[in-house]
């Protein structure tokens with residue numbers, strides 16, 4: 001096939017993204033929401049803090065009662081009560097102090113807290129050695145969040161701070177687009193789970209690798225399986241697994257031009273399209289729908305499978321649950337050595353990025369079997385299809401795989 005007949009990377013990215021689409025929002029418990037994206041605004045149903053409280057361990061007072069306090073002229077006040085955190089709100093009589101702990105409710109009548117360091121720490125009578133203005137060390141109700149305000153907007157990615165805020169506001173369920181559910185299926189009669197593979201056999205690494213990539217993308221690898229190069233067995237397996245809440249069937253292997261291309265032979269006649277993309281690695285690709293699920297068929301070479309996942313599947317999965325940044329961040333860096341690329345194919349070459357130096361080092365050969373090298377890389381060098389030679393020091397686009 002001439003390279004002019006190949007589909008462009010961006011066309012195939014669009015096709016895969018359209019196939020997976022966007023999932024419908026649903027309420028999920030807060031404990032399961034980290035990494036997901038709010039589908040609705042969240043409005044605070046109450047204020048934070050919900051009551052005036054102390055920012056310091058010390059004494060609740062009336063500022064005017066300690067206005068003259070100084071190190072050489074302490075003001076002595078009887079300590080009328082102890083207020084631990086969690087106590088109900090009390091009342092402070094003028095001319096008295098309450099010993100108060102950080103977070104405890106400020107008693108009615110008090111308007112300031114004097115920290116214990118500015119006192120003698122007395123428990124019956126306290127000597128205050130510094131004046132404090134009204135409002136000192138008081139955290140006022142609503143000072144952080146006012147009831148009725150929008151605290152988080154739709155489209156916000158829920159991270160630890162957002163989980164904390166929602167928990168503080170008493171929100172138990174949040175409305176998000178759910179994690180896409182992915183069935184990962186390796187194919188190949190050479191694959192085995194046997195700890196000591198026989199002659200010509202290899203361990204199935206792709207299903208482990210792709211399930212990890214699925215989870216890393218914020219989706220869920222609901223099951224991981226492998227099937228031999230046998231069309232009836234492959235179809236029977238899929239028919240048993242699909243139709244049970246699978247959003248995406250992700251296969252690897254069996255898509256090129258050999259005599260036993262199980263994925264292509266089984267799904268090609270059932271509406272899944274097999275095509276060649278102008279990309280290296282990852283030229284042969286399949287995409288379509290089957291059994292109610294979107295289907296993406298990746299090539300079997302491990303580096304091709306994972307690069308294809310990065311290029312086509314990861315952004316589509318992240319977009320399907322509304323992630324505002326579906327793609328890896330792209331940075332510009334200068335090459336530490338010259339590299340070449342096949343004409344007519346966009347090459348995604350493994351590299352090691354040094355953000356401080358602004359450089360990227362090509363890491364390992366370009367071939368698609370070098371998973372050992374890929375495992376030591378942290379980025380992909382994106383070489384456009386019309387570029388064949390890059391000199392040392394040239395500036396290239398680099399996909400940062402660590403973010």
Ligand SMILES: Nc1nc2c(c(=O)[nH]1)N[C@H]1C(S)=C(S)[C@@H](COP(=O)(O)OP(=O)(O)OC[C@H]3O[C@@H](n4cnc5c(N)ncnc54)[C@H](O)[C@@H]3O)O[C@H]1N2
Pocket residue numbers: 186187188190191202203204205206207252253254255256257258261281282283284298299300301302304368
């Ligand atoms: N005559 C042609 N041959 C090939 C072409 C072509 O256009 N014409 N394309 C080549 C390209 S490019 C790629 S990429 C591969 C894709 O092949 P398949 O998707 O059919 O994959 P397999 O043949 O099943 O396997 C390829 C390779 O990867 C190993 N593999 C497969 N699955 C796994 C797994 N789960 N874990 C670990 N390793 C796996 C497999 O043993 C093979 O070594 O086709 C080229 N050939």
Ligand code: MOO
Pocket residue numbers: 279280281282283284299301304367368
């Ligand atoms: O296009 Mo294949 O994915 O290199 O080895």
